[in-house]
Amino acid sequence: MTAVKLPSDAEAAVATPEFEAAAIRQESRRGFLLAMPSYAYLVLFFAVPLVIVVVYSFATRNRFGGTDLSGWNLASYARLSEPIVRDILFRSLWLALLTTLICLVIAYPFAYYLATRTPVVRNLMLVFVMIPFWTNFLVRNYAWRVILGNDGPFTDVTEAIGLGERELLFSKTAVVLGLVYSFLPFMILPLYAAIERIDKRLLEASRDLYASGLQSFRKVLLPLSMPGVIAGSILVFVPSLGAYVTPDILGGSKTTLLGSYIVTQFLTARNWPFGAALSFVLMAVMLTTTVVYFRKGGRTL
Amino acid sequence: MTAAVEITGITKRFGDVVAVDNIDLTIADGEFFALLGPSGCGKTTTLRMIAGLEFPTQGSLKIFGDEVGTLPPNKRPVNTVFQNYALFPHLNALDNVAFGLKMQGVDKSTARKRALETIDLVQLTGMDARKPSELSGGQQQRVALARALVNQPKVLLLDEPLGALDLKLRQEMQGELKNLQQNLGVSFVFVTHDQEEALTMSDRMAVMNDGKLLQVGSPEEIYEHPANRFVADFIGQTNLLEGRVLDSETVCLANGAHVTGTSDLPMGTEVAVSLRPERAHLGPRDETHSRQAAVDGVVESVTYLGNARVYHVRFDWMVIEVREENRPGATLHEPGTPVSVSWDPSAVSVVAD
Numbered sequence: 001m002t003a004v005k006l007p008s009d010a011e012a013a014v015a016t017p018e019f020e021a022a023a024i025r026q027e028s029r030r031g032f033l034l035a036m037p038s039y040a041y042l043v044l045f046f047a048v049p050l051v052i053v054v055v056y057s058f059a060t061r062n063r064f065g066g067t068d069l070s071g072w073n074l075a076s077y078a079r080l081s082e083p084i085v086r087d088i089l090f091r092s093l094w095l096a097l098l099t100t101l102i103c104l105v106i107a108y109p110f111a112y113y114l115a116t117r118t119p120v121v122r123n124l125m126l127v128f129v130m131i132p133f134w135t136n137f138l139v140r141n142y143a144w145r146v147i148l149g150n151d152g153p154f155t156d157v158t159e160a161i162g163l164g165e166r167e168l169l170f171s172k173t174a175v176v177l178g179l180v181y182s183f184l185p186f187m188i189l190p191l192y193a194a195i196e197r198i199d200k201r202l203l204e205a206s207r208d209l210y211a212s213g214l215q216s217f218r219k220v221l222l223p224l225s226m227p228g229v230i231a232g233s234i235l236v237f238v239p240s241l242g243a244y245v246t247p248d249i250l251g252g253s254k255t256t257l258l259g260s261y262i263v264t265q266f267l268t269a270r271n272w273p274f275g276a277a278l279s280f281v282l283m284a285v286m287l288t289t290t291v292v293y294f295r296k297g298g299r300t301l
Numbered sequence: 302m303t304a305a306v307e308i309t310g311i312t313k314r315f316g317d318v319v320a321v322d323n324i325d326l327t328i329a330d331g332e333f334f335a336l337l338g339p340s341g342c343g344k345t346t347t348l349r350m351i352a353g354l355e356f357p358t359q360g361s362l363k364i365f366g367d368e369v370g371t372l373p374p375n376k377r378p379v380n381t382v383f384q385n386y387a388l389f390p391h392l393n394a395l396d397n398v399a400f401g402l403k404m405q406g407v408d409k410s411t412a413r414k415r416a417l418e419t420i421d422l423v424q425l426t427g428m429d430a431r432k433p434s435e436l437s438g439g440q441q442q443r444v445a446l447a448r449a450l451v452n453q454p455k456v457l458l459l460d461e462p463l464g465a466l467d468l469k470l471r472q473e474m475q476g477e478l479k480n481l482q483q484n485l486g487v488s489f490v491f492v493t494h495d496q497e498e499a500l501t502m503s504d505r506m507a508v509m510n511d512g513k514l515l516q517v518g519s520p521e522e523i524y525e526h527p528a529n530r531f532v533a534d535f536i537g538q539t540n541l542l543e544g545r546v547l548d549s550e551t552v553c554l555a556n557g558a559h560v561t562g563t564s565d566l567p568m569g570t571e572v573a574v575s576l577r578p579e580r581a582h583l584g585p586r587d588e589t590h591s592r593q594a595a596v597d598g599v600v601e602s603v604t605y606l607g608n609a610r611v612y613h614v615r616f617d618w619m620v621i622e623v624r625e626e627n628r629p630g631a632t633l634h635e636p637g638t639p640v641s642v643s644w645d646p647s648a649v650s651v652v653a654d
């Protein structure tokens with residue numbers, strides 16, 4: 001007969017999960033409240049317009065350039081298989097891909113160089129990378145038009161080195177050049193952040209374990225910097241695919257890309273359903289690329 | 302027999318910093334060699350030059366007779382166990398260990414087989430699929446060891462390999478490493494700032510300070526005959542009784558007392574007589590000593606260690622530490638007791654700067 005009853009282990013344990021659950025519940029409620037403004041923003045400016053676009057893409061254009069929301073059909077999507085539209089789609093995809101690859105090749109060595117400098121040099125060079133952002137995007141694109149155009153510095157150079165008067169303006173090359181120029185910082189920054197995080201002794205360890213410089217890059221540096229490669233590629237590919245200003249200014253009418261084609265549908269052709277269908281396809285492509293890329297990247301990490 | 306590593310007149314500068322200052326060092330084949338010194342003295346830099354991760358500013362560096370001064374690391378028959386391991390975080394233990402073999406072009410199945418054998422050797426059987434982040438510190442240490450050993454290097458370089466482990470594990474690994482080295486018969490160059498670790502593990506050791514090599518020898522030589530004041534003080538515990546050389550047999554202490562101390566330094570040189578706590582003996586004042594090997598003082602404090610007592614004895618300007626084994630019947634000297642600290646005249650060494 002024991003006078004004092006000691007709490008058994010079971011009893012002591014009962015209280016804890018309850019407290020824990022309550023704490024977790026409270027924590028998540030607080031999290032939700034803090035996130036409220038962002039949710040509201042997303043719904044208002046992302047989800048609602050998206051629904052409108054989808055709805056419009058199934059509607060019909062009436063004779064006066066207005067939109068009939070009553071007769072729902074797939075006509076706009078059917079037009080995607082037309083040769084002109086298909087060409088524009090593939091050209092846009094190809095140029096966006098090319099832009100991404102060129103950015104990657106240029107940005108990687110630069111980001112590595114940046115990540116291995118002293119902090120002072122590093123910050124100074126990062127400022128240089130950002131400087132173009134201080135000038136308006138349009139102005140910068142028109143500047144390229146002057147550089148590449150007739151009698152511009154570029155033709156002066158080609159003439160001087162004996163290649164004759166070459167004109168780059170209003171070509172796919174000019175568009176890619178402009179896109180690379182515009183989006184290069186978006187590749188450099190995530191790559192730099194990813195490479196900077198890597199313990200540089202891992203590279204030494206690989207050299208110590210008989211890897212050549214190239215093997216060291218392929219087996220250690222590249223796999224470990226993959227998050228940066230993925231982030232940078234998406235940040236360049238997605239806006240390149242939808243780019244409107246640069247192709248318009250530097251590509252001229254010969255190289256219509258998806259962005260300008262969509263604008264034409266809304267503003268000139270006044271075919272809102274078709275414009276909406278194109279927009280939706282563009283968005284779907286971007287979304288799948290992003291998801292696939294992240295999945296793939298996630299596995300290799 | 303050609304030396305495993307032969308360093309002649311090597312200096313390494315980083316801008317204005319002289320990290321390694323004109324050192325000569327020969328490491329024999331099959332030897333466990335410890336490189337000991339306080340943090341920042343140039344141990345890692347020396348090791349990195351042997352590995353080829355750093356090139357000497359001056360001097361010659363030979364591995365088994367071949368000059369390797371500016372050869373890249375992948376062209377040298379040595380491997381490194383890095384401080385804090387530097388395991389590849391994206392590879393599992395097996396791929397970490399097999400990395401070196403694959404880079405050397407060993408075919409996949411052989412590489413795998415040998416990597417698994419080495420993983421067994423370091424007692425990590427069954428851990429091969431784990432990523433470094435899923436292993437404990439001690440296990441990571443073993444992977445790092447296996448990753449280097451699997452390549453059968455002619456010299457294994459270890460940079461404070463046990464530094465990040467807790468005491469118990471460290472002592473266990475000390476024994477294991479020593480066994481491994483003896484079984485493999487490969488030279489180990491072992492960097493540490495822990496003098497006890499260097500003493501217990503190495504066949505020979507070098508003591509460095511401030512980029513300079515102060516003394517090279519067996520642990521016993523270095524403990525018994527420290528080359529200078531720094532070595533005497535850094536290796537083990539010691540009391541440094543300041544004074545000047547009187548003649549080849551005698552040192553005149555700062556308070557005028559004469560004690561026996563053999564040296565071949567010129568008369569008047571400032572020196573210290575190094576007296577190890579365990580070599581000193583406490584006795585009552587009236588005991589008759591050879592006055593040439595004793596000083597008088599007063600007990601200031603006693604620390605009980607279980608197997609011994611450590612006395613702090615005030616002697617003129619300094620406090621002398623004396624360690625008395627806790628034998629049955631050992632006399633206890635209370636604080637405040639006037640005592641005499643005596644020693645065997647051959648047990649002290651005279652050290653200069």
Ligand SMILES: Nc1ncnc2c1ncn2[C@@H]1O[C@H](COP(=O)(O)OP(=O)(O)O)[C@@H](O)[C@H]1O
Nearest residue numbers: 315318319320339340341342343344345346347
């Ligand atoms: N890459 C480096 N650049 C500049 N100074 C360095 C570099 N590596 C080491 N040092 C300097 O060289 C000295 C020796 O360093 P180190 O060999 O790492 O010492 P330890 O390994 O004995 O602690 C230190 O003063 C350190 O600051």
Ligand SMILES: [Mg+2]
Nearest residue numbers: 341344345384
């Ligand atoms: Mg070090």
